[in-house]
Amino acid sequence: MDNVIVIFITVLLTINCSALPITYDYEATENHHVEYLKEFGWFEEGTDDIDDDVDLSLKIEEFQEFAGLEVTGTFDEPTIEKMHAPRCGVPDEVTDRRRRDTFQGSMWEQTSLTYYIGNLTTDLEFSQIKEGIEYAVRLWSDNSALMFTEVDRRADADIKFDFVMKRHGDERDFDGPGKVLAHAFFPNEEKRGQTHFDEDETWLALTEQNDPIGTKYNVMIVAAHEIGHVLGLKHTSANTDSLMKPWPVGYHDNFHLPSDDVTAIQTLYGKPGNMLNVDLCSRGTKVQFDAVLQGPQQRTLFFSDIYYWEIISTGIKQGHPKFLFDLFPSHMAEQLAGMDAIVMSSKTHKIYVFKGDVFWRFDSNFELDANYPKLIIETRLPDHVDAAFEKDGQIYIVRKKKVFLFDEEEQKSSQVRKLKNVFTGVPKGLNAALTWTNGHSYFFKKDKYYKFDEDLGKVVDGYPKPIRGYWFCL
Known part of the structure; x- marks a missing residue:
C-alpha cells in the first residue's frame, strides 16, 4: 500500500x-x-x-x-x-x-x-x-x-x-x-x-x-x-x-x-x-566547480552542488549534467552535495570523497564501503580540504598553501610540504585538481585552470586558461 x-x-x-x-x-x-x-x-x-x-x-x-x-x-x-x-x-x-x-x-x-x-x-x-x-x-x-x-x-x-x-x-x-x-x-x-x-x-x-x-x-x-x-x-x-x-x-x-x-x-x-538548463558553452557563462574526478573507466567528472558533468573527447557528454543520485547511492546525495574534493586510487580503485570534517570511501561502482564515513582528523589531514588528486600512485591532498601526501594503506597523512615547492606556479585557494589521461596534472580555481609540466616542474606558460573553452566546448 x-x-x-x-x-x-x-x-x-x-x-x-x-x-x-x-x-x-x-x-x-x-x-x-x-x-x-x-x-x-x-x-x-x-x-x-x-x-x-x-x-x-x-x-x-x-x-x-x-x-x-x-x-x-x-x-x-x-x-x-x-x-x-x-x-x-x-x-x-x-x-x-x-x-x-x-x-x-x-x-x-x-x-x-x-x-x-x-x-x-x-x-x-x-x-x-x-x-x-x-x-x-x-x-x-x-x-x-x-x-x-x-x-x-x-x-x-x-x-x-x-x-x-x-x-x-x-x-x-x-x-x-x-x-x-x-x-x-x-x-x-x-x-x-x-x-x-x-x-x-x-x-x-x-x-x-x-x-x-x-x-x-x-x-x-x-x-x-x-x-x-x-x-x-x-x-x-x-x-x-x-x-x-x-x-x-x-x-x-x-x-x-x-x-x-x-x-x-x-x-x-x-x-x-x-543548472540543467545552463549552456556551459555560452560566452559569459561562469560555473565554479566543487571537485573534479578522473574516475573509473577513465571517466572525467566535474562536480558542482547536486550536479555532475561527464567530459569526453568532444566536450560535455550528451545528457549532462546529471544529479548526484544518478551516480552515488540516492540516500547520500544530500550529504555529498557541495563536496570539497574527490579522488580515485589507481592502486585499489577506491574513491575518496572529502567534505567538511568527514570523508567517505566508495568502490569503483560508487557503492559506499563499510565503516564509512570517518572523521578526517583521524587521518592527520586538515578538514575542509581544497583539492585531491593522484599522481604516479600517490594521493595528494591540497589545503591552502600546503600539500599532504595520503598513505592509503595506513589511512594517514605521511608528509606535509609547501604547495609552491611541489607544484611551482599553482595558486592557493584551489577548487579542484586531477591528473588527466595524458599524464599531466591540472589545477582548477574558480572558472580557470592551470596545466602543470612535470618535466619543467612548473605551470606551463600561458596559463591559466578558461575552463569553458578547453574542457566543455571543444
Whole structure:
C-alpha cells in the first residue's frame, strides 16, 4: 500500500478570552497513547504488544525531545496535550531524529514541474484557491532551481491538487472536520504528486489568519507543507526553524520559507538558477566547480552542488549534467552535495570523497564501503580540504598553501610540504585538481585552470586558461 503523507496544521496564535477552550481527554488509557506512538512511527513497523515499561519510557522520552517538550519519560499533561495537537500524519521515523536530514529517499528527476488544480472547495472562490496555491508554489521555486507551471489538463500535471472528503480512492479516508487536514504522496510512490485537502474542513484564503480555536485553516500554509513532502522533504523536529515540522507554523503576513527549508530544498534541487538548463558553452557563462574526478573507466567528472558533468573527447557528454543520485547511492546525495574534493586510487580503485570534517570511501561502482564515513582528523589531514588528486600512485591532498601526501594503506597523512615547492606556479585557494589521461596534472580555481609540466616542474606558460573553452566546448 502506498505510503501516504497526512497533514495536520497547528495554530500558534494567542487565544483571546472570547475563544472557546480546547479540552483534552487526559483520562484516556495508556493504550490509547501507545497507539499514538505506534501510528506516528515511534515503534518499529509491525510492533504489537509493548511489554517492557523501560522501552516504553525511552520511546516517550524520544518523542518528548523531538516535540520540544520537557523529557520525563511519562505520559504527562504537556505530552498528552501535544498528542492531541493538530499535526502531520507522516510517521516521525525511528532513525536519528536529531539530524536535519531532509532527504526522503527520492526526488523528481527534473526541476521543471507542472501542477493542476482539480476539485475545488465550496469555501473559496477559484481565484482564492489559485492565489493560495501559487503563493505556496513560489515559496519553493523562489528558493531553489525548481520551476512550476500550472496546466489546464490533469493528464499533463506532475502535481495535482484536489479537495475531497471521506473515502476518495487512495486507501486513506478523510475523517471529517478536524484531525486530518490533507495528505500527499512522495516522488518515489505510484501516486506521486497527488495532494488532497479534506473538503469537510473550513478553508481560508491566503490573507486570512487561522482561527485561534483551530477550526478554519489557511489553504496556502497547508499547501506549502504538502508541496514540501511532494518534493521529497520529510519532517524536522519541533526545535527547528522549518515549515516541515510535524506541528507547522500558522500564517502571517509576508510569509517566507524558513531558513531551514531553504537549505533543505537547495540541497535536493540546487540554488535558484537551473543548472540543467545552463549552456556551459555560452560566452559569459561562469560555473565554479566543487571537485573534479578522473574516475573509473577513465571517466572525467566535474562536480558542482547536486550536479555532475561527464567530459569526453568532444566536450560535455550528451545528457549532462546529471544529479548526484544518478551516480552515488540516492540516500547520500544530500550529504555529498557541495563536496570539497574527490579522488580515485589507481592502486585499489577506491574513491575518496572529502567534505567538511568527514570523508567517505566508495568502490569503483560508487557503492559506499563499510565503516564509512570517518572523521578526517583521524587521518592527520586538515578538514575542509581544497583539492585531491593522484599522481604516479600517490594521493595528494591540497589545503591552502600546503600539500599532504595520503598513505592509503595506513589511512594517514605521511608528509606535509609547501604547495609552491611541489607544484611551482599553482595558486592557493584551489577548487579542484586531477591528473588527466595524458599524464599531466591540472589545477582548477574558480572558472580557470592551470596545466602543470612535470618535466619543467612548473605551470606551463600561458596559463591559466578558461575552463569553458578547453574542457566543455571543444
